[in-house]
Amino acid sequence: MAREEIRIARDRSPLRMIGTPYASIAIGSLTTALPMIAQAPLLPPFGLLMLLGWRLLRPELLPVWAGIPLGLFDDIMSGQPIGSAMFLWTMVLLVTELAHLRLVWRDYWEDWVVAILSILFCIGGGMLFVRLTGGGGSPLLILPQITVSILLYPPIARFCAMLDRWRLP
């Protein structure tokens, strides 16, 4: 108990408490700046995975409109048409909000199912938007990326929980 008391007494700056989720999601979006020249969409969308990790861990942290600035930043970094993640991420935030209201008891598995549906929606929708703007290719192209993203969700959720412990007093 003593240890708990010390942790509560410690002060955290508001920047750290409020800014950590936003900063970690933006850093996830920044992974496309890594020096790899990909021939196919292989890099999982880390920004989206971080968003889902935070959203499902702590639904009250991100307001539903947080997808607008975060999505815009992701679009700027990812090379997707601008507006794509803005739309898709906001829809994910709205739908997860509904899921929180409907699913009274949520567990690890329910969270993962919600995350899987969101990943399918965002990667599939992203591809649709690219096709709309002149790019594209076969829909099979995104299967590896979807698979990797689904498998990466649990470790990323744990990582968000770690960040959350660091963030809070």
Add this chain to the structure above:
Amino acid sequence: MARPPDRRPGHSRRRQYSLFASYVIAMAGALVGLLLVIVAAFDPTAFSALRAIGSETTRAFSAGLSGLVSGIGSIDDEVVAYWRAGSQNAALRREVEANRTRLIEADAIEQENKQLKGLLQLADSQPYQVANTRLISSSASSTRRLARLNAGSGRGIRAGMPVLAAQGLIGQVFFTSPNTADVLLITDPQNVVPVRRARDNIAAFCTGRADGTLEIRAPNTGSNPFHPGDIMVTSGTGGLYRPNIPVAIIVRTEGDLSIAVPLANPSRVEVVRVERPFQPALIAPPQSAPE
């Protein structure tokens, strides 16, 4: 896990209104996002100023790291080269012998070519080269096939310029910022390259398939004149790419289509060269080209 503290506002009017406002803002933002995508459908390079800010700020990071990791992409080649050193050495020696005579022949042909061009007064007065630079990052998480150059409009690079590596064609510049430029790789479906078979003159169009391969389509349907192993080079039609840049090698045929792989793999090339368009008068910028 029990239900997390939810957002239901209870009886407080203020909280009810602010919750309602957050939904309204979110829906409006999503609609704006959709509108922006629709704008981008008509003008793919729209909002490039926004992208320019992003690419300029991450340039130092990408360029620094790419200096550290260059060569990792070809590490498998290096290992295999060690493994097969003896037999490879002998094979390469034979090849060098064979190539030497052909080089001498090619030199003679080049001389002759120059004389003939002189007779026709077809001199290429300007050099093609604009800048030599490196690829530093790419749209690795998107189905768009874009790669970023470590040089931009500050060094004379303009949208639409062809980008080449020593092994062959890489793509064309899509949009530029002062110190970076994004290249639309030839493997992107939006990029169409007029090509011809290297050993004769059968023309075709080469389009990307977004997965690192290309499809070669002969202009007359019904018969596919190409076979696996055929090498395609640019034909110079359209005026963007100068003739005889190596593009791809055909690996298999599927009815009317031939599937090819690019000769220059962007993940392995060290340095790329940006060139000016072959005949600028003939071409329109890429964004206004008809689909």
